[in-house]
Amino acid sequence: MRSDPFSSRFELAARLVREAGQLALGHFRSSGLQVGRKGLQDFVTPVDHAVEALLVAGIRTAFPDDAILGEEGGTHAGRTDDDAIWVIDPIDGTINYARGLPLWCISVALVQAGEIRFGLIFNPVADELYTARLGLGAHCNGRPIRVSSARLPEDARIGLGYSRRRPVGLHAGAVRALLDARCEYARIGSGALSLALVADGRLDGYWEPHINSWDVLAGLCLIREAGGWSAPFLHGEALVEGNPVLACTPALRDFLVTTFSGITAA
Incomplete structure (x- = not known):
């Protein structure tokens, strides 16, 4: 059986997002959290930068030739257009995070040759890790998930x-x-x-x-x-x-x- 070239990257991503989630959760609802402004109703905190730094460091250590595109500027160019590209949002829903609302997450995807090879979304407050790999289905904490049956x-x-x-x-x-x-x-x-x-x-x-x-x-x-x-x-x-x-x-x-x-x- 031919091995999946993205398995080791997926396993790394699953470990890193949980580590990043614990980092973010440790500062959630902190009374001393500093909130900066990137634009109109567009906010950032030091935790956004810290989470992205953790993710980028882990990826660069394991896969130094992969490209990285991070929302907060953690970019690292690959060598060719066919290289794997990690696409990272360290905290999506920053304003919710800053206001103590439990509606935020960490998002990591891997793109290669125009295909999304895998995606992970982790909601640390609910301890829900959503994962999907191309052709292998989608899961939440290991449980298979499906879209709804709504028709109307x-x-x-x-x-x-x-x-x-x-x-x-x-x-x-x-x-x-x-x-x-x-x-x-x-x-x-x-x-x-x-x-x-x-x-x-x-x-x-x-x-x-x-x-x-x-x-x-x-x-x-x-x-x-x-x-x-x-x-x-x-x-x-x-x-x-x-x-x-x-x-x-x-x-x-x-x-x-x-x-x-x-x-x-x-």
């Missing part, structure tokens, strides 16, 4: 994200369109965690008009391996510049594609 909008709840890179009317229009279709929505402030919840059948879909690759690649791998559908994301300059994201349980695909296409075309 009135039975569904769709996660929404808000991007200040796009007109505010897109978000307001999305809320109205879903409610007009008698479909519920949720915005929890973490795209990565929302996608993990879609993979686990706890949300039925997720849409955001623009999002960065480190927020979504692990979650998209989870959803596809859990039997879900997602629109193509890794095209153009998405890895560094982001793209829209839409992912859902398959039965809601046509409804959501039509709904959000109508909003963006308006």
Whole structure:
């Protein structure tokens, strides 16, 4: 049997995200946590940097030739376009983390030759580690997971994200369109965690008009391996510049594609 060249990387990632989760959890709800601003409603803490440093150090030690793309600047170039690229969000949902809300996570994905080879999303507060490997299914703490069986909008709840890179009317229009279709929505402030919840059948879909690759690649791998559908994301300059994201349980695909296409075309 031919060995999986990504097995050792996946095992390293699983160990590192748990270590990083413990680091982040040790500072969660700290009264002395410093919060900096990267932009409008875009925050960062020293813990974001510390978690990314832990992840990057572990990857560089084990796989020094791999490329790394981290949200907080932990980049390390590979030698060729076919090299493995680790895509890291040390804390997705930083404002939730800073406010003591348990809706944040650590996201790690590995991309090679345009394919997401694996993705991991760890919610340390709930001690839930979501993992997926290309062609090998999706799991939460080792338990196989599947997207929901929702078929009708009135039975569904769709996660929404808000991007200040796009007109505010897109978000307001999305809320109205879903409610007009008698479909519920949720915005929890973490795209990565929302996608993990879609993979686990706890949300039925997720849409955001623009999002960065480190927020979504692990979650998209989870959803596809859990039997879900997602629109193509890794095209153009998405890895560094982001793209829209839409992912859902398959039965809601046509409804959501039509709904959000109508909003963006308006």
